[in-house]
Structures are given as structure tokens and as C-alpha cells.
């Protein structure tokens with residue numbers, strides 16, 4: 001069986017799923033081609049006839065779309081499925097900070113969440129999620145001002161640092177969207193990670209799900225050469241797990257007012273999946289990865 005990883009991203013840094021697959025299968029068995037992508041797949045006959053954007057074509061037993069929330073592979077098998085805007089947006093930045101907490105801090109207010117954690121020596125990552133009934137139409141420069149305005153209700157080192165930011169290019173804005181697919185595969189084309197099941201970041205589980213998908217798939221492919229059976233097993237193994245996490249995420253988003261005013265009816269419709277343990281109980285468990293000068297420049 002031939003495995004080919006197609007990517008337009010030469011760094012492969014965010015393709016966590018691809019990394020996990022490589023660990024399960026010796027890299028020597030995978031041929032990696034950069035700067036090309038799938039243009040079309042003819043899956044009407046038994047084998048998959050793939051046409052690449054560089055004009056080449058080849059046949060495969062299985063095509064795996066691990067190409068994120070705007071998956072082109074998903075468009076091939078589910079052209080009518082669109083991403084759903086979840087009524088809130090994220091503003092993110094990385095800032096210099098010499099005396100910031102080394103643990104993950106998260107601050108809540110209705111319809112708003114400000115989180116931060118250290119990502120390097122003297123570097124802190126901050127994200128702000130805020131309810132926005134409709135998609136805000138702001139120019140790039142205006143996002144910095146909106147970020148500051150939304151963060152102004154919080155008071156601590158990180159919110160103050162946000163107020164001092166001057167560079168609009170340092171702010172990354174993203175509307176939070178979700179993807180649901182009726183099945184993770186059609187024929188022998190499979191979607192994994194965000195391509196199959198993107199959901200909001202409330203429990204920070206998107207990357208974890210993508211990695212789990214890849215590990216589960218690699219394991220199943222290692223156990224059986226029957227691709228159709230592997231796909232059936234994969235679906236039945238992964239869907240309950242992903243659906244549980246999705247429901248937990250939805251409950252947390254709704255109860256936090258991220259999708260609008262919280263009502264008893266809404267809470268009844270989206271009950272808790274896990275007990276609502278405050279995140280701060282994990283503070284003691286998170287080791288400071290930069291203690292002792294590891295990674296210091």
C-alpha cells in the first residue's frame with residue numbers, strides 16, 4: 001500500500017496528524033511531496049484516481065484529508081457542507097513579558113474569555129474569545145482596537161500588556177467555526193482532524209482530537225489490509241469519542257454566554273458532559289517548561 005502525504009505547507013508544523021502518522025509508520029514507507037495538492041479525485045470506480053495540482057496523477061487505495069477546517073478534500077466528498085459560525089470570535093497575540101505567570105491563566109465573564117500562558121522565555125500567548133452575534137467586519141488595524149476594548153474589562157498583567165500593544169499585525173483574528181460531517185468517509189476518501197470535525201476551542205481539544213484520529217487510523221491500518229473494514233472500524237471508534245468532546249465543548253461555550261444570553265432552556269438542551277471542574281485546579285500539575293533556563297536564548 002502506498003502512503004503519500006501531500007502538503008502545501010513546507011514546515012508541516014501544524015499538521016500534527018501527519019506527524020503522528022509518521023511515527024506509527026516508518027517514514028521510509030511514506031513519500032512526501034511538497035508544493036502540490038489534490039486537485040481532483042475520481043472515486044466513481046473501485047480505485048481512487050487522484051489528479052494533483054502539478055498535473056500529475058496516480059492511483060491510491062485510500063485518500064486521507066488532514067487539511068484542516070477549510071478542507072479541500074471535504075469539498076470533494078461533501079460539496080454542500082459549510083462551516084457554521086458559532087457566534088463568537090477569537091483575537092490572539094504573542095507578547096513579551098518578563099514577569100508573567102508560567103501557568104495557564106484563564107479569566108471569564110459572560111460572553112468573554114481571556115486566557116494566557118507562557119510559550120517561551122519572556123513570551124506570553126494571550127487569546128480572547130468574545131460573543132459576536134454576527135461576523136464583525138473590521139479592517140486589520142481595527143482588530144487591535146477591538147481586542148484592547150474587549151480585554152479592558154479584565155485587570156492583571158496580561159490585560160495591561162494587551163493595552164500597550166501597538167502593532168495591528170501582531171493580532172490574529174479568527175471567527176470561531178464548526179464542521180460536522182455525516183460520516184468521516186465516503187468511498188475510500190477519509191477526513192481526519194478539523195477537516196472532519198472542527199469545533200470551538202473551549203476545552204483546547206482540537207489538536208488532541210486530530211492527533212488521536214491519526215494514531216487510531218495508523219493503528220487500524222497496521223492491523224488490517226482491508227481498507228473498507230478499517231474505515232468502518234475507524235468511524236465506529238472515533239465518532240463517539242469526538243461527539244462526546246464536541247458536546248462538552250458546546251455546553252461550555254453556551255453556559256459561558258459565548259453564543260448569546262444563557263437561558264435555562266438552553267442549558268437543558270446542552271447539559272454538562274463532564275463535571276465543571278475549574279481549570280485552576282490543574283495549575284499545580286502543569287510544570288513550568290522554561291524553569292531552569294531550558295530553551296533560553
Ligand SMILES: Cc1cc2nc3c(=O)[nH]c(=O)nc-3n(C[C@H](O)[C@H](O)[C@H](O)COP(=O)(O)OP(=O)(O)OC[C@H]3O[C@@H](n4cnc5c(N)ncnc54)[C@H](O)[C@@H]3O)c2cc1C
Pocket residue numbers: 006007008009012013014015016017018036037038066067068069070071072073090174176192193194195198200201203204205206207208210
Ligand atoms: C482560536 C482557536 C484556538 C484554538 N486553541 C486550541 C488549543 O488551545 N488547543 C487545541 O488542541 N486546539 C486548539 N484549537 C484547534 C486546533 O487549532 C485545531 O483543532 C487543530 O489545529 C486541527 O489540526 P489539523 O491537523 O486537523 O488541521 P490544521 O492544524 O488546520 O492543519 C491542516 C494542514 O493542512 C494544510 N492544508 C490545507 N489545505 C491544504 C491542501 N489543499 N493541500 C495540502 N495541504 C493543505 C495546512 O497548510 C495545514 O498545515 C484552536 C482553534 C482556534 C480557532
